[in-house]
Amino acid sequence: MNNILTGLREELQSNATEETRISGQRFFKGELKSYGVKTAVVSKISKEYWKELKTESKTDIFALCDQLWQSGNLEESFVACNWAYSLRKQYVPEDFIVFAKWITNYVNNWASCDTLCNHTIGDFVMMYPEFLAQLKAFARSENRWVKRAAAVSLIIPARRGLFLEDILAIADILLLDTDDLVQKGYGWMLKAASQAHQQEVFDYVVRNKAMMPRTALRYAIEKMPKEMKAVAMAK
Helix, strand or coil: CHHHHHHHHHHHHHCCCHHHHHHHHCCCCCCCCCCCCCHHHHHHHHHHHHHHHCCCCHHHHHHHHHHHHHCCCHHHHHHHHHHHHHCHHHCCCCHHHHHHHHHHHHCCCHHHHHHHHHHHHHHHHHHCHHHHHHHHHHHCCCCHHHHHHHHHCCHHHHHCCCCHHHHHHHHHHHCCCCCHHHHHHHHHHHHHHHCCCHHHHHHHHHHHCCCCCHHHHHHHCCCCCHHHHHHHHCC
């Protein structure tokens, strides 16, 4: 199994360019640990190595993912997310402990957070909705990435019209958060929910617009008609 990690890392390094690394850095505040490999290439490499891994046990694959997360490297986190998502048909409730550990201990940027949460955790909570309570607990964390995770884990379910009551509850918890990446996260969640529940999300935004940070508000109403946007944005 360690040979797979060694080979993977060598292939990532061989596909890296300084130009890509510098170009990617501008989307992040602070220094980002990255090889400099384009996302599409990372995905292709991830799939190649998955062919060697897919017959291994979930426990062993999650252990490899853990090693990738521990590196703090952007591309390695994407591979870990891809491999974990490939196991989605095998998820059991106990797996949430693993996912929560990755978010709490290893996620260090919005891209890793969103890749893990949109897919792996999004699918997990659709399978096991009782864990929505854990997402509400995430929203009360001191860790910005855990708070963002509470919201962005519900993007895909929100687009499907699911969990509106829980989505609004999480928005309530995060409403006054001063971190722009948390604001963007819950604004994105509300925008996704508006695709199936436009009136309910509009009513929520209008009800809270005096308090809601403008960043979150703009994200939330992005898909709404001009008339609704005008009302929501009015002072």
